Amino acid sequence: MRRLTKTAAVAGVVALVLAGAACSKKSDDSASTETGGENCVEKTDDMKVGMAFDVGGEGDQSFNDSAAKGMKQAACEFGFDFQTAEAQDGEAESAREGRLQELVDAGYNPVVAVGFAYSASVGKVAAENPDVSFAIVDDAVEGDNITNLLFAEEQGSFLVGAAAALKSETGNVGFVGGVETELIQKFEAGFIAGAKAVKSDIKVQTRYLTQPPDFSGFGDPAKGKTAAEGMFDAGADIVYHAAGGSGGGVFEAAKAADGWAIGVDSDQALTADDSVKDIILTSMVKNIDVAVHEFLKSVHDGAVKTGAQVYDLESNGVGYSTTGDHLKDVADQLEDYKKQIVDGTIEVPTKP
Amino acid sequence: MTVPTDLTTSPKPRDGRRRVTPAKVMLVLFGLVVLLATLRVLTGADDLASSGTLRATLVAAVPIGLAGLAGLWSERAGIVNIGLEGMMILGTFGAGYFGYFYGPWQGVLGAILFGALGGLIHALATVTFGVDHIVSGVAINIIAAGAVQYLAALSFTGVKGGGQTQSPPIDSLPAISIDALSDPLGDLEAKNWFIISDAAALLRALVTNLSVLTIIALLLFVLTWYVLWRTSFGLRLRSVGESPASAESLGVDVIRYKFVAVLISGGIAGLAGGFLALVASSTFREGQTGGRGYIGLAAMIFGNWRPGGLLAGAGLFGYTDTLRLRGGGESIHGLLLLVAVLLVGLAVWQWRKAARTAAIVSAVLGVLVALWFLLSDSIPEDLTGMTPYVTTLLVLALASQRLRPPAAAGQTYRKGSAG
Numbered sequence: 001m002r003r004l005t006k007t008a009a010v011a012g013v014v015a016l017v018l019a020g021a022a023c024s025k026k027s028d029d030s031a032s033t034e035t036g037g038e039n040c041v042e043k044t045d046d047m048k049v050g051m052a053f054d055v056g057g058e059g060d061q062s063f064n065d066s067a068a069k070g071m072k073q074a075a076c077e078f079g080f081d082f083q084t085a086e087a088q089d090g091e092a093e094s095a096r097e098g099r100l101q102e103l104v105d106a107g108y109n110p111v112v113a114v115g116f117a118y119s120a121s122v123g124k125v126a127a128e129n130p131d132v133s134f135a136i137v138d139d140a141v142e143g144d145n146i147t148n149l150l151f152a153e154e155q156g157s158f159l160v161g162a163a164a165a166l167k168s169e170t171g172n173v174g175f176v177g178g179v180e181t182e183l184i185q186k187f188e189a190g191f192i193a194g195a196k197a198v199k200s201d202i203k204v205q206t207r208y209l210t211q212p213p214d215f216s217g218f219g220d221p222a223k224g225k226t227a228a229e230g231m232f233d234a235g236a237d238i239v240y241h242a243a244g245g246s247g248g249g250v251f252e253a254a255k256a257a258d259g260w261a262i263g264v265d266s267d268q269a270l271t272a273d274d275s276v277k278d279i280i281l282t283s284m285v286k287n288i289d290v291a292v293h294e295f296l297k298s299v300h301d302g303a304v305k306t307g308a309q310v311y312d313l314e315s316n317g318v319g320y321s322t323t324g325d326h327l328k329d330v331a332d333q334l335e336d337y338k339k340q341i342v343d344g345t346i347e348v349p350t351k352p
Numbered sequence: 353m354t355v356p357t358d359l360t361t362s363p364k365p366r367d368g369r370r371r372v373t374p375a376k377v378m379l380v381l382f383g384l385v386v387l388l389a390t391l392r393v394l395t396g397a398d399d400l401a402s403s404g405t406l407r408a409t410l411v412a413a414v415p416i417g418l419a420g421l422a423g424l425w426s427e428r429a430g431i432v433n434i435g436l437e438g439m440m441i442l443g444t445f446g447a448g449y450f451g452y453f454y455g456p457w458q459g460v461l462g463a464i465l466f467g468a469l470g471g472l473i474h475a476l477a478t479v480t481f482g483v484d485h486i487v488s489g490v491a492i493n494i495i496a497a498g499a500v501q502y503l504a505a506l507s508f509t510g511v512k513g514g515g516q517t518q519s520p521p522i523d524s525l526p527a528i529s530i531d532a533l534s535d536p537l538g539d540l541e542a543k544n545w546f547i548i549s550d551a552a553a554l555l556r557a558l559v560t561n562l563s564v565l566t567i568i569a570l571l572l573f574v575l576t577w578y579v580l581w582r583t584s585f586g587l588r589l590r591s592v593g594e595s596p597a598s599a600e601s602l603g604v605d606v607i608r609y610k611f612v613a614v615l616i617s618g619g620i621a622g623l624a625g626g627f628l629a630l631v632a633s634s635t636f637r638e639g640q641t642g643g644r645g646y647i648g649l650a651a652m653i654f655g656n657w658r659p660g661g662l663l664a665g666a667g668l669f670g671y672t673d674t675l676r677l678r679g680g681g682e683s684i685h686g687l688l689l690l691v692a693v694l695l696v697g698l699a700v701w702q703w704r705k706a707a708r709t710a711a712i713v714s715a716v717l718g719v720l721v722a723l724w725f726l727l728s729d730s731i732p733e734d735l736t737g738m739t740p741y742v743t744t745l746l747v748l749a750l751a752s753q754r755l756r757p758p759a760a761a762g763q764t765y766r767k768g769s770a771g
Contacts, residue, residue: 216642221633230678273513
């Protein structure tokens, strides 16, 4: 027994040392990725911004990162301090409330909550702290001190749906949603509408990885891969994903099947690994950074707009990316659709 | 893969051991192909038995099966391991970290090492300090999730293609593809001939892009069976889980056997997590285990604490989940017919066993499912997600009378209790 304990202790120490090696490794890479730096204003403002991330957190190369980018830009421009807080998968409602309240208690005002997971907690904490300004990304919560940063995802999805239909050779495209929530259904509805606008008889396969309240569908690349493989096997040649971290699996499947994938939230051809970026046709870009930046500017200027602020194609809140120039040949048609959506000729549905 | 086998081969607990011969395995495989072929032809849902589905099933079943195998090692030694999920989480990170920075094989070792670390904690808590097994397991699940979140943020922040919550893509482990067989089998599969095409699909799934780690995982099942049931080490380990006092009175070092079993359990669970990060996808991603550790535990119970049954349970899970993800409502709809037939068959069997009430319940359920199949074309997406769980619940409910866990599982044993 004693020898066993010793062995165990040694194993534990080895593991800790290895984990320690992990710590030392990263420091040289991380500094370069911090935004701003060049022409930042001195930190003069006494405004302190708190940002609570959704599951995935900073570094998700998706909407959390986009929100962080907007905040860092604003911090650089107006010179204020900021603090971020991470969420955990499967955490309780009280954990989110606690996180927001902690930011408030530490003097952060305004507080930006990223993601619809915060809808209930923002409502509650905002009501208890009427002097603090809150913003929530992706959900409409009522409150005198709450700004809702909403996006017309269906409009952006319409355009990538049209792009998919124009580029598809098999007349068969797919949509992989992470979790079947109302929000993700907006992506689906827009994508289908866009594809059908180009080609009314196009086949659109749709699949959700999990059903709420199981939110693991946003972080399970293996499931994303299986679902996308099924679509490619069934004849699709382009698959659009709105599945957060599961999207990596969709890219893998697209690569293996010699097909295309369409990214979501940010321009994923820029952030994805070199091995898969060539198969990313385009990405439905949701400029959360624009919205966050605008909100912080309004707080800074003392002119906060509360209530729903919808960022759509017109205000450049959503759009599609052109990295890789894969859409060159259909760019005119896409711009045409964009114009029609902006002037109201085409009304994009929000429900499939 | 071996979906319905458990209904016919679930081992009888006491009356001697059934020999698993190659002929029997072939027979079961053949029965499976016939079943799938019949189902495919009757329902017209071609994806039910396509090579793509079968390959994806294998990939989906391995992590669940390995998690169950990990649970088997631990429970056979009398330690309930609800911390499998946490050990898998540790394994995904081990695979992600060592896989990305050093190479895929190092990733495999890293996964095992990190999983074993979780096992070590569980062993220290439950075996050495006598902590309640459930409490320790739940604690490990929580600690592992938090620790991995922290470590991942340290390791992958700022790495291109990675971030706080995910690693960049990891190089693949070697995979075996025999093109000379795969292509002609593909042609054969495309013909849609009854049975022949389905057999071709099954073979094709096995000779196309089969990861080495999948093969290793399957070998682990054989190895586990051999070690636990064919060596004196295994006999002692199992005796520790059945009756530690008697084992100790016969000179077995109970504490050491339990400790080793839980360590091995952790290592295998870590490998299950590593498989997710290295083969099922090729990145570490926070939360990617998605509850598979718990499903593995269910598969182990389903398999009556035996490797073969456990593999069947994992296969059943993997298959239904794959069908849902690939084909959605249409494929699952085809499965309804199978469930109906099985239920009616069960009713007949129960009736003959004079279990009248149970037989009537099964028959009514069977008829209802059959009606559902006939009156609909597809199953709503909200319900398809439940398929793996409903299937397991059904099977467990029907087979639970025959289950027999290790007698001393979950009990804390203190050295010298034999008196």
